[in-house]
Amino acid sequence: MKQIAIEIDPNEVHIKKGASYQTLAEACGVLPLWALAGMGEGITMRKSCLTHYQFPVSKMGGVIDENGVYLYPEDPPLYPYIKMTIGKETAYFYDHAMIGFVHPEDKEEQYVVRMD
Numbered sequence: 001m002k003q004i005a006i007e008i009d010p011n012e013v014h015i016k017k018g019a020s021y022q023t024l025a026e027a028c029g030v031l032p033l034w035a036l037a038g039m040g041e042g043i044t045m046r047k048s049c050l051t052h053y054q055f056p057v058s059k060m061g062g063v064i065d066e067n068g069v070y071l072y073p074e075d076p077p078l079y080p081y082i083k084m085t086i087g088k089e090t091a092y093f094y095d096h097a098m099i100g101f102v103h104p105e106d107k108e109e110q111y112v113v114r115m116d
Contacts, residue, residue, distance in 0.1 A: 002039060002086055006032075010083040011067055024081040028093040031115060035084060035091050035099075045084070045091045046101040046111055057113040064100045064110050068092045 008021045015021070025032075031049065038048030050057065062072035070078040070092070080092040080100075092100040097116035102109060 004036070004039075005083075005085040007083040009079075009081065011069065011079050013079040014081065027095070028082055029097070031093055031097070031099060032082060032084060032091075036086075039086060044101075044103065045086060045089055046103070049091075049099060049101075049115065050113075053115045055115075057115060060098075060112045060114065062112060064092060064102055064112065068100070070094055070098065070100055070112060 008024050009015050009019070014024055034049045034052040035045035036048070037052060038044070043051075060072070062070055062075075064070055068080045068083050068090070070080075078094040078096075078098065080094055082093040084091045084093070088105060089101065089103040092102070094100065096114060098112060098114045100110065100112040
């Protein structure tokens with residue numbers, strides 16, 4: 001059995017600005033469900049999302065820091081709405097339909113895409 005850890009507003013940034021947990025969860029749409037869809041089959045969250053999206057995506061630049069904040073040069077930092085961890089893989093769901101995947105055993109340890 002795999003353990004799933006889900007945190008809404010893990011950095012407590014959006015709630016302090018007046019957002020509700022429900023609003024943050026709804027803002028992520030179906031993306032968290034897609035991440036979970038392959039869990040029983042041993043598929044990573046990244047592969048599951050990319051499979052369900054069915055459109056081409058390009059890996060974006062930037063980095064995800066140790067707090068899950070997405071940093072891209074000359075852009076304001078994006079704080080995650082949701083942090084989801086299954087095993088060693090973590091997915092961060094951001095504004096603008098952006099998702100960051102972090103897996104320490106993956107050759108592309110950080111993988112950020114936009115699925116809108």
